[in-house]
Amino acid sequence: MRRHYLLSIGGLTALSSLVLSLLFLYSFFGWGAEFGIALILAVASLLWESLGYIFLAFVGLLLVYHRVGGIFGLTALVFAICAVEGLYLPKRNAPLEHYYVLFGGTFLAVPVYYFAYVLSFYTPSFVNTEVAALFAVLLYVLIYIIIKR
Numbered sequence: 001m002r003r004h005y006l007l008s009i010g011g012l013t014a015l016s017s018l019v020l021s022l023l024f025l026y027s028f029f030g031w032g033a034e035f036g037i038a039l040i041l042a043v044a045s046l047l048w049e050s051l052g053y054i055f056l057a058f059v060g061l062l063l064v065y066h067r068v069g070g071i072f073g074l075t076a077l078v079f080a081i082c083a084v085e086g087l088y089l090p091k092r093n094a095p096l097e098h099y100y101v102l103f104g105g106t107f108l109a110v111p112v113y114y115f116a117y118v119l120s121f122y123t124p125s126f127v128n129t130e131v132a133a134l135f136a137v138l139l140y141v142l143i144y145i146i147i148k149r
Contacts, residue, residue: 013099014086017079018042024076025059028068038062045087052084074113078106105139 029035045052059080063073
């Protein structure tokens with residue numbers, strides 16, 4: 001008898017990331033309509049992958065609309081990305097290395113954020129965009145190298 005994909009290690013980490021993302025959203029917005037929609041989309045993403053990406057887009061738009069930024073907004077978005085992609089990986093029986101790349105790549109956003117934040121004190125504002133572009137290119141190269149192995 002085949003076990004359900006949510007009972008695997010990857011599924012449990014995805015569920016914990018989903019819960020942490022919802023806890024961050026609750027701390028920002030309380031029991032409002034925004035949190036209710038995010039909660040419905042999060043629960044529905046367990047059943048249908050496409051709703052997970054809609055949940056991710058909704059969280060991003062919600063954080064931008066309410067101007068929730070900084071490390072807390074970034075962490076909420078990182079947990080949402082880990083949850084959505086983490087729910088996708090167990091369904092495809094992905095090896096453990098894919099989880100390392102997922103969590104490593106998303107959590108690298110935190111030190112890059114601090115690096116850009118510190119640079120913004122000493123340089124013009126366009127440097128933040130350059131750091132973000134450099135990070136995107138380096139992440140692409142990392143994924144390319146891992147896929148070619």
